[in-house]
Amino acid sequence: MTLTRCVQCDSDALCDATHEEARAVGPRRFTAQLPALRCPRCGEVYLPGPAVGAFDDAVTRALVEAGASDGDALRWLRRAAGLRAADLAALLDVRPETVSRWETEASPAPRAAVYALGTLALASVYGQTAPLERLRALASPTAAPEGAVALDVRAA
Secondary structure, eight states: OOOSSOOTTSOOEEEEEEEEEEEEEEEEEEEEEEEEEEEETTTOOOHHHHHHHHHHHHHHHHHHHOOOSHHHHHHHHHHHHTHHHHHHHHHHHOOOHHHHHEEEETTOOOOOHHHHHHHHHHHHTTTTTHHHHHHHHSSSSSOOOOOOOOOHHHHO
């Protein structure tokens, strides 16, 4: 459904515009010009959800590409991956308190954990599930099958 009236002043004269949106993640500040609708009567600005999501995805990519590992970045990446702290802890075989210490910077996160979290966050951005499925399989391995396992190699 397209917005046709301003919810603040009920004007029906919304105009296409751009709006500078910002996100602060620890010491980093990210900005982008997003498409928007603006009410000429009261100045209210409306941002489309997909544009906001694309901006958040760009922030996630920038954090991973920079190798950000401070607490705020780790919290952002965990949320971008769609994980609760307890779920991330289970996947990485650490206690939930450990994830909390990383995010509050009471202790540094190991490089392997930062890499895994960045991979999970990027996978979420790109709609991929394989990294999360692999970590879940490692966290709860299944018993080895008995006998030969037939594999379909046509898809590979």
